[in-house]
Amino acid sequence: MEPDENATVLLDEKAVGRSLTRIAHEILESNNGAENIALVGIVTRGDLLAAELARRIEQIEGVKVPVGRLDITFYRDDIERYLSPQVFMTDIKFSLEGKTVILVDDVLYTGRTIRAALDALRDFGRPDRVQLAVLIDRGHRELPIRADFVGKNVPSSKTESVSFFHKLIDGRTSVEIRKSSGDHVGSAPVPNAEELARVFQQVLGDEA
Amino acid sequence: MALLLKGAHVVDPRASVDEVCDVLVRDGRVVACGTNLELPEKLVVKDLSGKYLLPGMADVHVHFRDPGLEHKEDILSGMRAAAKGGYTAVAPMANTKPAIDSGSMISYELEKAAWEPGRTRVCPVGACTMGLKGEVLAEMGDMVAAGAVAFSDDGHGIQNGGMMRRVMDYAKMFNKPVMSHCQMEDIVGHGVVNEGAASTRLGLAGWPAAGEETQIERDIELARLTGCHLHIQHLTTARAVEIVARAKEEGVPVTCEVTPHHLFLCEDDIDARTYDTNLKMNPPLRTHDDMMALRDALCEGLIDMVSTDHAPHAAHEKALEFNLAPFGTTGLETALGLLMTHLVLPGKMSWQRLVQVTSIAPRELIGLEQASISEGGLADYTVVDPDVCWDVRVDDFASKGKNSAFIGQKLTGRATDVYTAGYASLEDGVVTF
Amino acid sequence: MLKHSHLIDITEYSPEEIYEILDTAKSFSEVNSRSIKKLPTLRGRTVINLFLEPSTRTRTSFEIAGKRLSADVINFSASSSSTKKGESLADTAETLAAMNCDICIVRSKMEGAPWLLTRHMNSHIINGGDGCHQHPTQALLDAYTIREQFGGFEGLKVGIVGDVAHSRVAGSLVPLLKMLGAEPVVIGPATLMPSCPDLLGANHSYLLDDVLPDLDVVYMLRIQMERLEGQPLPSLREYSMLYGIDMKRLGMMKPDAIIMHPGPINRGVELSAEAADSPRAKILDQVNAGVAVRMAAMYLLLGGESDGITA
Numbered sequence: 011m012e013p014d015e016n017a018t019v020l021l022d023e024k025a026v027g028r029s030l031t032r033i034a035h036e037i038l039e040s041n042n043g044a045e046n047i048a049l050v051g052i053v054t055r056g057d058l059l060a061a062e063l064a065r066r067i068e069q070i071e072g073v074k075v076p077v078g079r080l081d082i083t084f085y086r087d088d089i090e091r092y093l094s095p096q097v098f099m100t101d102i103k104f105s106l107e108g109k110t111v112i113l114v115d116d117v118l119y120t121g122r123t124i125r126a127a128l129d130a131l132r133d134f135g136r137p138d139r140v141q142l143a144v145l146i147d148r149g150h151r152e153l154p155i156r157a158d159f160v161g162k163n164v165p166s167s168k169t170e171s172v173s174f175f176h177k178l179i180d181g182r183t184s185v186e187i188r189k190s191s192g193d194h195v196g197s198a199p200v201p202n203a204e205e206l207a208r209v210f211q212q213v214l215g216d217e218a
Numbered sequence: 219m220a221l222l223l224k225g226a227h228v229v230d231p232r233a234s235v236d237e238v239c240d241v242l243v244r245d246g247r248v249v250a251c252g253t254n255l256e257l258p259e260k261l262v263v264k265d266l267s268g269k270y271l272l273p274g275m276a277d278v279h280v281h282f283r284d285p286g287l288e289h290k291e292d293i294l295s296g297m298r299a300a301a302k303g304g305y306t307a308v309a310p311m312a313n314t315k316p317a318i319d320s321g322s323m324i325s326y327e328l329e330k331a332a333w334e335p336g337r338t339r340v341c342p343v344g345a346c347t348m349g350l351k352g353e354v355l356a357e358m359g360d361m362v363a364a365g366a367v368a369f370s371d372d373g374h375g376i377q378n379g380g381m382m383r384r385v386m387d388y389a390k391m392f393n394k395p396v397m398s399h400c401q402m403e404d405i406v407g408h409g410v411v412n413e414g415a416a417s418t419r420l421g422l423a424g425w426p427a428a429g430e431e432t433q434i435e436r437d438i439e440l441a442r443l444t445g446c447h448l449h450i451q452h453l454t455t456a457r458a459v460e461i462v463a464r465a466k467e468e469g470v471p472v473t474c475e476v477t478p479h480h481l482f483l484c485e486d487d488i489d490a491r492t493y494d495t496n497l498k499m500n501p502p503l504r505t506h507d508d509m510m511a512l513r514d515a516l517c518e519g520l521i522d523m524v525s526t527d528h529a530p531h532a533a534h535e536k537a538l539e540f541n542l543a544p545f546g547t548t549g550l551e552t553a554l555g556l557l558m559t560h561l562v563l564p565g566k567m568s569w570q571r572l573v574q575v576t577s578i579a580p581r582e583l584i585g586l587e588q589a590s591i592s593e594g595g596l597a598d599y600t601v602v603d604p605d606v607c608w609d610v611r612v613d614d615f616a617s618k619g620k621n622s623a624f625i626g627q628k629l630t631g632r633a634t635d636v637y638t639a640g641y642a643s644l645e646d647g648v649v650t651f
Numbered sequence: 652m653l654k655h656s657h658l659i660d661i662t663e664y665s666p667e668e669i670y671e672i673l674d675t676a677k678s679f680s681e682v683n684s685r686s687i688k689k690l691p692t693l694r695g696r697t698v699i700n701l702f703l704e705p706s707t708r709t710r711t712s713f714e715i716a717g718k719r720l721s722a723d724v725i726n727f728s729a730s731s732s733s734t735k736k737g738e739s740l741a742d743t744a745e746t747l748a749a750m751n752c753d754i755c756i757v758r759s760k761m762e763g764a765p766w767l768l769t770r771h772m773n774s775h776i777i778n779g780g781d782g783c784h785q786h787p788t789q790a791l792l793d794a795y796t797i798r799e800q801f802g803g804f805e806g807l808k809v810g811i812v813g814d815v816a817h818s819r820v821a822g823s824l825v826p827l828l829k830m831l832g833a834e835p836v837v838i839g840p841a842t843l844m845p846s847c848p849d850l851l852g853a854n855h856s857y858l859l860d861d862v863l864p865d866l867d868v869v870y871m872l873r874i875q876m877e878r879l880e881g882q883p884l885p886s887l888r889e890y891s892m893l894y895g896i897d898m899k900r901l902g903m904m905k906p907d908a909i910i911m912h913p914g915p916i917n918r919g920v921e922l923s924a925e926a927a928d929s930p931r932a933k934i935l936d937q938v939n940a941g942v943a944v945r946m947a948a949m950y951l952l953l954g955g956e957s958d959g960i961t962a
Contacts, residue, residue, distance in 0.1 A: 081678065084690040084720075084950070093954035097678040133687040203674070407881070418847040421762045421784030421822050490660055490784075493763025537741050539761030541782070 016188045023183040029161030034066035044073040048109045053081045053098045055197040056115035058176050061213035078102035085126035098203045106135035116174035118144040121155035148172050173198040178209045220244040220258050225267035231570040233592045243597040246639035251591045273589035274306030274598030276580040279525035286315025291530040291618045293330045297338035299617035301643040303551040304633025306598040307339035313373040319345035321360035336641030337651050341367040346385040352376045362392045367584040370397035386446035395447040398437045405429035412502045416485035425502045427455045438465040450474035454504045456511035463520045475525040478556045484509040495536045495543035496623045517567045523579040526553045530619020547623035558631025601635035653951050659765040659778040661787040661823045675947035693722035697752040700726045703759040713756050716945035744771035775952040783817045790823035795940040804831040813872030814843040820913050825851040842883035859894050863903050870911045871921040897923040909933050
């Protein structure tokens with residue numbers, strides 16, 4: 011999705027960076043350090059944010075926390091209405107037992123994605139605690155779900171869409187709001203699964 | 219009471235008539251034919267202007283399922299289907315339950331048909347062998363005495379060559395033709411569609427043309443040996459046509475027939491999305507090339523006649539898997555429309571040739587008096603409206619069998635009136651009995 | 652997104668749709684490697700396994716696939732041969748339709764049986780093998796396995812060996828491979844060859860050794876003696892001599908060529924014990940792929956229904 015005149019930039023690259031750095035500090039503060047912490051990003055794009063947070067936590071604390079990627083497609087409650095055009099891989103290579111898992115997503119909206127993610131996490135073991143970090147909270151919750159760490163609260167209308175862009179995919183890092191085209195609400199489109207996984211590793215710094 | 223059939227275009231090749239004229243009929247016979255006829259006082263006039271009046275069509279190959287399987291068709295419903303389709307006479311095959319293999323069974327058919335003017339003529343075909351089993355000769359003499367017109371074990375070929383030879387030797391004593399369903403079963407196997415593209419594409423067991431052609435060759439040699447009139451039923455391949463044509467040239471007493479479904483459908487019509495069991499035929503639909511060759515052969519005179527192999531089945535019997543469904547399609551009510559639409563109206567077949575293959579040749583085969591418009595001739599007529607367009611619809615059939623391979627097709631040309639012995643069996647499209 | 656309500660005839664699918672199924676299956680194979688192998692995706696949906704011909708493997712694979720997606724899977728066995736005494740398939744279908752099942756998987760000896768079901772049921776129909784016609788999920792799992800091994804299909808030479816004439820596996824696999832850019836060749840005795848193998852999209856050869864050194868995939872079909880009428884083979888011994896994979900033929904194969912088989916194997920006939928147990932044999936990989944592919948098929952057929960997807 012190219013930036014266009016209908017879009018308003020809510021956060022530019024610097025603002026996104028500041029928000030993520032603040033969230034990284036808050037996570038460490040609230041959990042007394044990085045011990046026992048694991049990050050699980052929801053694909054698509056939540057995984058990139060999880061990688062960004064992990065890199066910041068390593069810079070602040072000097073600890074590499076495990077980062078996983080979670081595809082919640084098969085846990086959705088609306089498959090008869092909407093089928094994801096593409097299914098991505100879940101990749102969680104570590105045990106969740108005894109961990110504090112921080113779920114990471116780009117935009118918190120109805121809460122249904124997080125509900126599905128909580129169900130999905132359960133299939134990987136029993137974490138001690140699950141917390142939620144989002145870059146944007148745009149309101150309109152349909153379930154009793156709230157975020158523990160929020161980059162920015164953005165009042166929005168249901169006819170608008172709020173999207174997070176990353177420079178390694180989109181050529182720019184920003185959060186933008188625009189009139190919705192009426193399609194299904196979701197993260198901005200991404201290239202194929204292999205490309206997304208490669209960018210994820212790059213953000214994480216493993217293949218930088 | 220006299221009947222004046224007025225203003226139709228009359229085609230009768232035997233009388234060399236091909237023009238608009240009136241036909242005056244009394245007591246089943248023609249009194250006069252021409253224009254400005256001298257008319258009696260008591261007279262019924264039927265205006266047929268714009269229509270064709272043809273010598274009455276006859277079908278030497280139908281299945282009426284009576285006795286035994288009357289839920290598919292009975293003699294009366296079959297006769298009504300024939301009238302609706304334009305036919306004046308039909309020859310039902312012997313593969314009923316029990317089979318028509320004795321004089322009393324022939325009598326049963328004729329009694330049930332209850333002939334009188336204005337009904338379809340039923341000309342029974344007797345079995346060659348008892349119970350169509352191919353083992354013991356049937357009482358052909360008794361059947362001829364009761365009214366059998368020909369003999370056939372149709373449904374199966376007689377597999378044993380020695381038995382077929384005895385059948386032909388015996389039948390020739392009565393001067394009756396043997397109609398042969400030529401399929402060598404150990405070559406054909408359990409085939410249900412033509413072997414080749416259709417069997418490969420659909421995964422169904424293949425039915426090779428060679429199974430038909432070898433048996434035709436065998437029977438032709440036996441006809442040469444015995445001198446019996448051999449009639450090859452429903453041939454389906456270009457090669458089969460060649461074999462029969464060569465035998466005729468050599469003087470072997472052989473004739474042959476082709477069905478509308480082999481003329482106008484081919485293996486490519488069996489869709490892998492439907493496996494339409496109405497297209498399951500014995501013998502099977504063959505290649506497109508075969509189909510086109512059969513059309514040419516019929517128009518050019520290599521094939522003697524059209525027969526329908528009218529094979530009615532109940533809906534639930536055809537609503538099975540392709541392998542399990544019975545073979546056959548109904549044909550009496552669609553044959554004329556198909557011939558008109560595909561051959562006569564496009565100019566590939568003359569009206570004279572249509573009369574030859576639907577009336578003259580079949581009547582000659584079964585020894586039925588020719589229909590004629592000459593003075594004193596038999597007043598069996600088929601009246602055709604060549605302009606009417608109609609859809610082949612399930613709810614439009616007089617036959618009990620709704621299993622037509624042609625459902626949904628749009629045809630042009632249809633019988634509006636049919637006369638047998640001067641009385642209407644079909645009047646303005648309505649069966650009268 | 653699939654443009655079909657049913658998975659009956661693989662030739663109706665486009666390469667894009669095939670890849671969508673294979674990609675989705677890849678995600679499901681990740682689930683199958685977890686310790687908790689269950690997804691809530693098809694919770695509350697009913698899947699009927701209508702098996703009119705015995706088949707433990709295919710039925711079990713579909714059953715596991717359905718259950719891993721949380722569907723309620725019911726096995727319904729009947730005999731397709733007892734039409735005289737029993738009810739017709741049309742009546743069985745209408746009975747099942749009245750029970751409102753969402754997906755019906757059908758296995759039948761009768762070619763075309765799945766299409767017959769579509770005329771009597773509103774469910775999505777998956778062809779679990781119809782006679783000698785098609786077996787699309789088998790072809791998909793085979794394609795999945797080949798893709799895992801070689802990364803793609805372009806130019807791959809796949810030899811399909813055995814009773815090609817009676818093989819529904821070949822009926823789906825040959826056109827599928829052709830569609831994806833591979834070069835299938837069917838190999839078997841002339842008595843067990845369909846009359847027009849080129850129509851399926853394959854070259855053909857009667858002798859395995861003529862083509863074996865060129866093959867990337869050697870796909871051995873199961874010889875089903877019960878299907879072989881009229882003795883098309885002198886003996887299994889001779890069949891094995893001409894077509895069986897043993898150590899000698901393993902040595903003739905390309906170094907990275909693989910062996911596949913839809914199972915169950917006749918050890919000592921199609922494959923010697925050494926061949927069956929060699930690392931080149933990917934038979935268990937195929938079984939594993941079967942569950943994922945069938946999960947993908949069910950998921951994609953049921954998903955997005957009310958999005959205005961047509962047949």
